[in-house]
Amino acid sequence: MLPLVLSSDSHVFEPPDLWQNRIDPAFRDRAPRIQRIDGADQIVVEADQILSGIGLISNAGARFDAPESISAQGRLEDVHSGGYDPMQHLRDMELDGVAGEVVYPSQGLFYFRVADTKLMSAIFRAYNDWLADFCRVDPARLKGIAMINLDDVQDGIKELERAARLGLAGAMITEYPFEDRRYDQSEYEPFWAAAAALDLPLSLHTATRRQGRIRGAGEKTLRDASSRATKVFYPALSLCDLIFSGVFERHPRLTLAIVEFELAWVPHVLSAMDYTYRERHGEAIYRFKDGMIPSDFFRRNVVLSFQEDAIGIRLRDVIGVDNMMWGSDYPHSESTFPQSRKILAEILTGVPDDEQAKIAGGNTARVYHFDAARLTVPAETMKS
Numbered sequence: 001m002l003p004l005v006l007s008s009d010s011h012v013f014e015p016p017d018l019w020q021n022r023i024d025p026a027f028r029d030r031a032p033r034i035q036r037i038d039g040a041d042q043i044v045v046e047a048d049q050i051l052s053g054i055g056l057i058s059n060a061g062a063r064f065d066a067p068e069s070i071s072a073q074g075r076l077e078d079v080h081s082g083g084y085d086p087m088q089h090l091r092d093m094e095l096d097g098v099a100g101e102v103v104y105p106s107q108g109l110f111y112f113r114v115a116d117t118k119l120m121s122a123i124f125r126a127y128n129d130w131l132a133d134f135c136r137v138d139p140a141r142l143k144g145i146a147m148i149n150l151d152d153v154q155d156g157i158k159e160l161e162r163a164a165r166l167g168l169a170g171a172m173i174t175e176y177p178f179e180d181r182r183y184d185q186s187e188y189e190p191f192w193a194a195a196a197a198l199d200l201p202l203s204l205h206t207a208t209r210r211q212g213r214i215r216g217a218g219e220k221t222l223r224d225a226s227s228r229a230t231k232v233f234y235p236a237l238s239l240c241d242l243i244f245s246g247v248f249e250r251h252p253r254l255t256l257a258i259v260e261f262e263l264a265w266v267p268h269v270l271s272a273m274d275y276t277y278r279e280r281h282g283e284a285i286y287r288f289k290d291g292m293i294p295s296d297f298f299r300r301n302v303v304l305s306f307q308e309d310a311i312g313i314r315l316r317d318v319i320g321v322d323n324m325m326w327g328s329d330y331p332h333s334e335s336t337f338p339q340s341r342k343i344l345a346e347i348l349t350g351v352p353d354d355e356q357a358k359i360a361g362g363n364t365a366r367v368y369h370f371d372a373a374r375l376t377v378p379a380e381t382m383k384s
C-alpha cells in the first residue's frame with residue numbers, strides 16, 4: 001500500500017477564452033487563441049504564429065488505450081474538462097488516488113518562445129490571475145506555479161511578488177534563457193534573492209526554452225525525436241550555471257525544481273561537476289566556502305520531479321531520496337492518469353517504506369507546504 005501521494009507536476013489546460021477575457025486590453029488583439037486549422041486545434045499567437053497543436057498536452061489515457069494515436073493534433077472537445085474546471089480536476093485527482101497537486105500550465109509552456117517580451121509578460125500576468133482563482137477552489141490540495149518572464153529582471157521580481165500575494169506556491173522561469181543571458185549572470189541576483197525571501201521555489205519545466213524551433217511546428221523531421229530524447233541537455237546547463245556561479249551559496253534558502261526531466265541523468269552530471277570543480281580551477285573559477293562542492297549544493301537546494309524513471313529509483317542513493325518528487329503530468333499524453341497509483345507502486349517496489357513516503361509525497365509536501373495531515377485519499381483508491 002502506497003503512502004500519501006502528491007503530484008509535483010500536474011497541469012491545467014487553459015480555457016480558450018482566458019487570454020481575451022483577462023489580458024491587458026492593449027494586448028488583446030495579439031493574445032493567444034485556439035484556432036481550428038485543417039480539422040485540428042492549434043495554439044496561435046500574434047497574427048499567425050502557430051505555436052503547437054494541443055494533442056500532446058490534453059490526451060491523458062491515450063498511451064494506455066491507443067498509443068499509436070498520440071500526436072500534436074487534437075481538438076478542444078476532446079480535452080479533459082478537469083484541465084480547466086477545478087471541480088472536475090479534483091474529481092479526477094480522487095479517481096487517480098492523488099491527494100494534492102502542484103499545477104503548471106499546458107499551452108503556457110510554449111509562450112516562453114513568444115518573441116515580444118511585453119506581450120509574453122502580459123500573457124503571464126493573465127494566466128497567473130486565472131490560475132490563482134483555479135487553485136482557490138481548494139488551496140489545501142491545489143498549489144499553483146506562476147509564470148515569470150525574466151527578460152526584464154525587475155519586472156520579473158514585481159510579478160513574483162504579485163504571485164506570492166495571489167497565493168501561488170512557486171514560480172517557473174525558462175528552462176534555458178537566451179544564450180547571452182544564461183543564469184550565471186549577475187543581473188539575476190535580485191531575483192534569486194526575492195525568490196528566497198518569499199520562500200517560493202523556482203522551476204525549470206520541460207518545453208519552456210526561451211528560443212528555438214517549436215517541436216511539432218513545420219515539416220516533419222527526425223530532429224523532433226532527437227530533441228525529445230536529449231531534452232535534459234538544457235536544464236542541465238542551467239543547473240550547472242546556477243551552481244558554478246555560486247547562486248546557492250549566496251542564497252541558501254533558494255529551492256530549484258527541475259520538472260519533467262526524470263532522474264537517471266543526474267549522477268553523471270553531479271560527478272562531472274565535482275570533477276570539474278576539483279581539477280579544473282581555470283574553468284570553475286568561482287570557489288566555494290567551507291569545503292563545499294557542487295554536489296553539496298545540488299542536494300541542499302535542488303529537487304527533481306520525475307514520472308516513471310525506474311532506473312533513477314535504483315540510483316536514489318546517489319541522487320538523494322530527499323531530492324526526488326513524483327508527478328503524474330495530468331492531463332498530458334504521457335500522463336500516468338488514471339493509473340498513477342498502480343504505476344507508482346510498481347516503480348517503488350522494493351524501496352523501503354520511509355523512502356517511498358518521501359518520494360511519493362513527503363518531499364512535495366515539504367517543498368510546497370502541503371499540510372499532509374489534512375489530506376486524505378478515498379479508501380477505494382488505497383488499494384495499490
